[in-house]
Amino acid sequence: MKRPQINFQPGLRSLSLRERVILLCLLVLVVVFGGDFLFNRVYLERARELKAAVAGAEEQILHHQRLLSREELIHAQYAELESPxxxxxxxxxxxxxxxxxxxxxxxxxxxxxxxxxxxxxxxxxxxxxxxxxxxxxxxxxxxxxxxxxxxxxxxxxxxxxxxxxxxxxxxxxxxxxxxxxxxx
CATH class of the missing domain: 3.30.70.60 (Ribosomal protein S6/Translation elongation factor EF1B)
Known part of the structure; x- marks a missing residue:
């Protein structure tokens, strides 16, 4: 009895056209979603950090504006009392x-x-x-x-x-x- 010869070819040449298309589609999906996940995650996190920093800065600006308006009011009242x-x-x-x-x-x-x-x-x-x-x-x-x-x-x-x-x-x-x- 003769042994059947298995012709094993390494690489893509051994796959059928259908298998190659499926493999290519899977590869494209992995690259797209993987890249999207990695890059967008970095950018989204940076955007969140910037948004938080802007909100903090706006809060500080409002706080200082309130302090300045109080100071101006105090100076105006003091000026009225200073030289009647x-x-x-x-x-x-x-x-x-x-x-x-x-x-x-x-x-x-x-x-x-x-x-x-x-x-x-x-x-x-x-x-x-x-x-x-x-x-x-x-x-x-x-x-x-x-x-x-x-x-x-x-x-x-x-x-x-x-x-x-x-x-x-x-x-x-x-x-x-x-x-x-x-x-x-």
């Missing part, structure tokens, strides 16, 4: 200057009956609100109002004109203006 006398002196000088200027602007034909000043704040600036009552002929009253608006840094809040009772006619005017004093 200087602010009072400045406001008295400013009030005196504004009232003197309003009186100087009054023409001979306009009689200023009352000036009521009040200090206040508007849009972060120290301003003086002044209520003026005056009377005189219509042309003089209008001229006085125009002088106030042209020669002083002021804005009109309200203006009312009424005919003057009695002889001579004329008008009585009440005007409320806002005059910028100085930066607060």
């Amino acid at each position: 006398m200087a602010a009072v002196e400045d406001s008295i000088l400013t009030e005196t200057e504004i009232l003197r200027e309003l009186s100087e602007l009054a023409a001979k034909m306009v009689h200023v009956k009352s000036i009521v000043p009040r200090l206040g704040h508007h849009e972060g600036k120290q301003v003086m609100f002044v209520a003026l009552d005056f009377e005189g002929p219509f042309e003089s009253v209008v001229g006085y109002v125009e002088k106030i608006l042209n020669e002083m840094p002021s804005e009109v809040g309200s203006l009312s004109l009424a005919p003057r009772s009695g002889e001579g006619g004329g008008v009585v005017c009440r005007i409320s203006i806002r005059v910028e004093c100085f930066e607060s």
